[in-house]
Amino acid sequence: MRIATFNVNSVRTREGIIRRWLDEHQPDILAIQETKVTDDLFPAASFEEAGYHVYFRGQKSYNGVALLSRTPGLEVGYGFDDEPADASRLQWVRFKGLHVVNTYVPQGRDIEHPMYAYKIQWFQRLRAWFDRRFTKRSPLIWLGDMNVAHDPIDVHNPEERKKHVCYHNDARAAFAHCRDWGFIDTFRLHHPEPGHYTFYDYRNPRNVKDGKGWRLDYILASPPMARRCHNAYIDVAPRLEPRPSDHVVLVAEF
DNA sequence: ATGGTCGGCAACCGA
Numbered sequence: 506m507r508i509a510t511f512n513v514n515s516v517r518t519r520e521g522i523i524r525r526w527l528d529e530h531q532p533d534i535l536a537i538q539e540t541k542v543t544d545d546l547f548p549a550a551s552f553e554e555a556g557y558h559v560y561f562r563g564q565k566s567y568n569g570v571a572l573l574s575r576t577p578g579l580e581v582g583y584g585f586d587d588e589p590a591d592a593s594r595l596q597w598v599r600f601k602g603l604h605v606v607n608t609y610v611p612q613g614r615d616i617e618h619p620m621y622a623y624k625i626q627w628f629q630r631l632r633a634w635f636d637r638r639f640t641k642r643s644p645l646i647w648l649g650d651m652n653v654a655h656d657p658i659d660v661h662n663p664e665e666r667k668k669h670v671c672y673h674n675d676a677r678a679a680f681a682h683c684r685d686w687g688f689i690d691t692f693r694l695h696h697p698e699p700g701h702y703t704f705y706d707y708r709n710p711r712n713v714k715d716g717k718g719w720r721l722d723y724i725l726a727s728p729p730m731a732r733r734c735h736n737a738y739i740d741v742a743p744r745l746e747p748r749p750s751d752h753v754v755l756v757a758e759f
Numbered sequence: 760a761t762g763g764t765c766g767g768c769a770a771c772c773g774a
Contacts, residue, residue, distance in 0.1 A: 514774085515766055539774090541767065566767050567774095612774060652774095707764050708774080751765075751774080 506759045507532045510722055511743070512609070512650040512704075512752035516540040516571065520548050522746050526754060527555050530740070533575045536596075537561075538609035538650045540569030547571070560598055568593040570607050570649070576600060585630055586637075595631070603730075604639065608649040613670030621670050624652070628679035632686055641687040645727040650752065652721055653680040655690075658699035659720035661712075671721060689731035691724045691757040692739070701739055704752050713744075724757040733759040 509532045513519040516537060527535065540547065540563045549559045552573050562583045563569030570593060572578070578598040584590030596607040608631070613621035639645050653676045654660040666672040684690070692701070702718025712718075726734055736758040743750045 518766070539766095566772080614773075706774080709763055711763080713764090748765090 506534075507756060508534045508536075508605075508646060508648065508724060508759065509754055509756045510536040510538070510607070510648045510650075510724055511754045512538040512722060512750070514539050514541070514750050514752065516569070517542055517546070517548060518748065519743070519750055520551055522743055522750070524551060524555055526740070526742060527552070527557070527573070529742075530754075530756070532573075532756070534605060535573040536605065536607040536648050537571040537573070538569070538607070539567075540571050541566060542569060560596065562592050562596060564593045568609055570594065570596040570609055572596060572598050572605065572607055574598070574600070585634060587630075591627070602644055604643060604645045606635075606645070606647045606649075608647070608651065610650060610652045612652045613676065616668055616670060616673055621673075621676075624670065625675055625679045628683045632683045635683070635686045639686075639727070641728055643727055644730050646724065646730055647688055647726075648722075648724040648755075650722050651680055653677055654719045654721060655680055655684075655723075659702075661702070661717040661719070671719060684725060687727055688725035689728065689734075691726050691731065691734045692720075692737040692755060694731065694734060695737045703739055703755050705744065707749075707751050722752060722755045724755055726757070726759075730759065735759070 557573040561571035580599040584592035611624040613624040657663040703722040705718040740754040
């Protein structure tokens with residue numbers, strides 16, 4: 506089984522990229538973040554044509570999550586149990602023998618900004634949510650854009666990024682606490698070496714050109730799922746497109 | 760050291 510995650514930065518702008526990627530890689534599940542569209546305008550028919558069941562929740566301009574799947578989801582939900590629910594950042598789908606949780610974690614804007622405290626809190630709320638709903642024996646996948654480079658090898662220039670909201674100690678600790686529920690990082694399992702990234706900030710074209718990136722996207726597995734994971738890879742195809750996205754595709758095979 | 764680019768959507772906000 507092949508599972509993938511891709512922050513598309515507008516599902517309407519990347520619809521062509523997504524369709525081509527689906528045709529070429531034939532994933533069983535593709536999780537998408539930053540769809541940036543309300544549900545009435547989501548291009549669901551296009552992905553259904555490609556042979557997928559489509560589950561999504563979005564809003565105007567910002568955020569938005571979606572999950573495409575070869576097999577139908579048996580149950581689907583959005584958001585935390587309490588407020589703010591953040592329904593367009595947290596999605597879960599139950600399949601036969603598998604739960605998938607798709608998140609677009611708040612970026613945080615700046616260390617001093619209230620959204621950074623909100624981001625830290627968001628990981629804490631998510632950990633409590635995992636604790637309530639699942640056990641370590643659950644066949645569970647948590648994937649998406651976590652907006653954190655977990656370790657020094659997950660960012661090109663860690664020494665210069667200590668005050669960045671995606672590498673600051675508090676963000677890394679909050680992400681770590683959430684992972685400590687019992688998740689295993691499927692990509693790192695198969696690629697212990699540095700230099701693999703899933704995001705290239707195109708506010709600096711030089712860094713994009715030089716491949717100086719961040720690893721912000723993850724496919725994390727509960728112990729029973731991690732035991733079944735035999736391969737993981739990053740596909741940089743979206744960077745080769747005429748209108749490249751800032752994130753690329755992360756894949757894990759089970 | 761600074762600022763650089765996208766996408767959505769119609770002025771700037773968010774990343």
